[in-house]
Amino acid sequence: MPSGEIHGLLGPNGAGKTTLCKILSTVLLPTSGRAEICGYDVVTETAAVRRLIGIVFGGERGLYTRLTARANLEFWAALYGLHGADARRRVDALLERLGLERRADERVETYSRGMKQRLHLARGLIGDPRVLILDEPTIGMDPVAAEDFRWLVTSLRSEGRTILVTTHDMSEAEAICDRVTLIDNGTILATERPSTLGTWITRYARVRASALAPEQVAPVVAAVSEISGVADVREISPGTLLVDTAADGAAPAVLRRLLELGVTDVATTRPDLAEVYLRVIGNRGMRVDR
Amino acid sequence: MTTAILPRTAVAARSYARGVSAGLRRELRELRRSPDRLMALVTAPLLTLVFVAIMLNNGRDDLAPYAVLAPALLVLWQMALQTSGDTVEAERENGSLEALVAAPSSFPAVIAGRILAVTAVSMLGFAESWAVAALVGVRVAIVHPGVFVGALVVTAFATACSALALAALFVRTRAARAFQNTLTYPFYILGGVMVPVEFLPDWIEPLTRLVFLSWSSDLIRQSLLPGPVQGLAEHVVAIVLLGVVSCAIGGFLIRLALREVRESGTIGHA
Numbered sequence: 283m284p285s286g287e288i289h290g291l292l293g294p295n296g297a298g299k300t301t302l303c304k305i306l307s308t309v310l311l312p313t314s315g316r317a318e319i320c321g322y323d324v325v326t327e328t329a330a331v332r333r334l335i336g337i338v339f340g341g342e343r344g345l346y347t348r349l350t351a352r353a354n355l356e357f358w359a360a361l362y363g364l365h366g367a368d369a370r371r372r373v374d375a376l377l378e379r380l381g382l383e384r385r386a387d388e389r390v391e392t393y394s395r396g397m398k399q400r401l402h403l404a405r406g407l408i409g410d411p412r413v414l415i416l417d418e419p420t421i422g423m424d425p426v427a428a429e430d431f432r433w434l435v436t437s438l439r440s441e442g443r444t445i446l447v448t449t450h451d452m453s454e455a456e457a458i459c460d461r462v463t464l465i466d467n468g469t470i471l472a473t474e475r476p477s478t479l480g481t482w483i484t485r486y487a488r489v490r491a492s493a494l495a496p497e498q499v500a501p502v503v504a505a506v507s508e509i510s511g512v513a514d515v516r517e518i519s520p521g522t523l524l525v526d527t528a529a530d531g532a533a534p535a536v537l538r539r540l541l542e543l544g545v546t547d548v549a550t551t552r553p554d555l556a557e558v559y560l561r562v563i564g565n566r567g568m569r570v571d572r
Numbered sequence: 573m574t575t576a577i578l579p580r581t582a583v584a585a586r587s588y589a590r591g592v593s594a595g596l597r598r599e600l601r602e603l604r605r606s607p608d609r610l611m612a613l614v615t616a617p618l619l620t621l622v623f624v625a626i627m628l629n630n631g632r633d634d635l636a637p638y639a640v641l642a643p644a645l646l647v648l649w650q651m652a653l654q655t656s657g658d659t660v661e662a663e664r665e666n667g668s669l670e671a672l673v674a675a676p677s678s679f680p681a682v683i684a685g686r687i688l689a690v691t692a693v694s695m696l697g698f699a700e701s702w703a704v705a706a707l708v709g710v711r712v713a714i715v716h717p718g719v720f721v722g723a724l725v726v727t728a729f730a731t732a733c734s735a736l737a738l739a740a741l742f743v744r745t746r747a748a749r750a751f752q753n754t755l756t757y758p759f760y761i762l763g764g765v766m767v768p769v770e771f772l773p774d775w776i777e778p779l780t781r782l783v784f785l786s787w788s789s790d791l792i793r794q795s796l797l798p799g800p801v802q803g804l805a806e807h808v809v810a811i812v813l814l815g816v817v818s819c820a821i822g823g824f825l826i827r828l829a830l831r832e833v834r835e836s837g838t839i840g841h842a
Contacts (some may be wrong), residue, residue, distance in 0.1 A: 301837065307674040311834045329583070332676045341778040343667025346598070348605045353598070360594035363586075389605070405671070 290459035291448040298468035299448035307337040336411030340418035347391035362409035376404040382567040394429030416447040489525040495546040591677035595685025612650040619643035620704040637796035647697030656735030659742040720795035727788040730815030736822030784814040
């Protein structure tokens with residue numbers, strides 16, 4: 283990863299995203315292979331690596347909930363060698379930056395999930411790290427909190443920090459990452475620009491047509507199946523069809539044809555990551571293994 | 573070679589001191605907000621009342637030092653076992669162990685700092701016992717104050733060291749509750765907390781000499797009784813030595829446990 287990049291790590295559950303983050307942050311030892319952070323080996327030069335990184339694990343665990351946010355950060359500041367006025371300045375600055383200053387002296391157990399996640403980020407930044415590792419930082423957040431969090435992460439890039447972020451959410455990866463890597467079973471499948479993800483998402487859009495009369499179903503299935511780029515058409519419940527596309531521009535063509543056939547209750551959905559894996563990565567054959 | 577080693581040693585020492593200090597301060601803050609972890613201190617006054625009442629009803633005023641000292645030592649060991657012993661496993665259950673391991677300060681140092689804080693707080697049991705006994709008219713004089721204070725200091729050191737070994741043992745075996753339940757009364761007996769070890773069967777005595785509490789309880793008791801203190805140096809050396817051995821075992825086991833969970837990928841398992 284080049285310095286100053288936000289790099290997304292995408293993959294389904296069990297792909298190895300968290301394991302990679304833990305190896306890079308020296309929490310786990312790799313069974314094989316070698317990884318370096320800013321030129322320091324994560325196995326043999328752990329002390330140097332630990333001074334350079336900040337790590338934020340997703341979810342609500344990991345904070346000392348009976349302490350205040352300020353006390354939590356003061357503890358972590360001490361572990362990173364900050365004391366006295368320096369520690370106070372750093373803690374105050376982070377509390378303000380993350381919007382926690384008004385409730386900084388309240389116990390963390392009274393915080394919402396979004397606030398806890400912001401406190402996690404503040405903890406990750408306490409040592410002023412050059413490399414920040416964020417493991418599913420927005421998991422469980424509501425959309426507004428997640429959007430705020432993404433804005434914060436992108437603002438960190440402008441400070442020259444290098445950020446590795448894992449996520450299940452393709453739109454999140456598109457929004458904040460300079461590049462993304464797809465992994466599965468601990469293996470890198472592909473590294474792409476987020477715009478490529480956008481293409482995948484558009485290409486593999488799914489169209490849902492509902493409220494079809496029983497006599498409409500067969501002709502609509504036949505007509506839609508003829509459209510170039512349509513991979514599959516199936517009736518998932520009486521009067522409801524699901525159309526899978528597999529080519530650029532296929533979804534708009536399906537929508538137009540449905541309207542021509544008098545079907546107006548239609549919707550498009552984006553494929554989730556698992557579907558993209560099955561349909562995009564699965565189809566790339568040898569190319570994805572490079 | 574020396575120049576290469578010295579800076580690394582200095583860095584490691586600084587990292588260790590930083591960890592101890594941070595762990596100690598955090599633990600004191602947490603204990604202030606966690607009365608449930610201080611329950612042992614609630615039992616000390618009650619136990620003192622029971623022991624003193626038995627003593628008074630039997631007309632054995634001469635046993636006052638025993639009746640007052642026992643609850644304080646019970647609190648000391650109970651907090652070492654329950655509160656300090658849980659420190660590593662609690663970090664694991666809280667989900668903070670991984671971030672602690674990834675921090676630049678020494679993880680065992682943070683745990684040592686936390687245990688020191690718990691041990692310091694558990695010493696309040698002595699003040700409680702003396703105060704409660706005084707409230708019911710039993711005043712236990714400290715005949716040899718220097719020996720008394722010195723004995724408390726080395727006892728606190730050995731307690732903290734033993735707690736470090738216990739914390740490491742609990743996290744390695746994942747059976748903290750079982751150990752916490754079984755390591756209380758045997759240690760009260762072997763430590764001479766309730767009954768001086770010389771009253772126990774002869775065959776048990778060698779075993780009691782491996783438990784720092786037996787030396788501590790004996791020395792503290794002697795500091796409360798008239799007459800010269802017997803074997804002062806021997807007691808102090810034994811307490812410190814047993815503490816150092818426990819500390820070495822605890823530090824080794826914590827590093828070993830960390831290495832194992834880092835290799836096996838189970839570090840975050842709660």
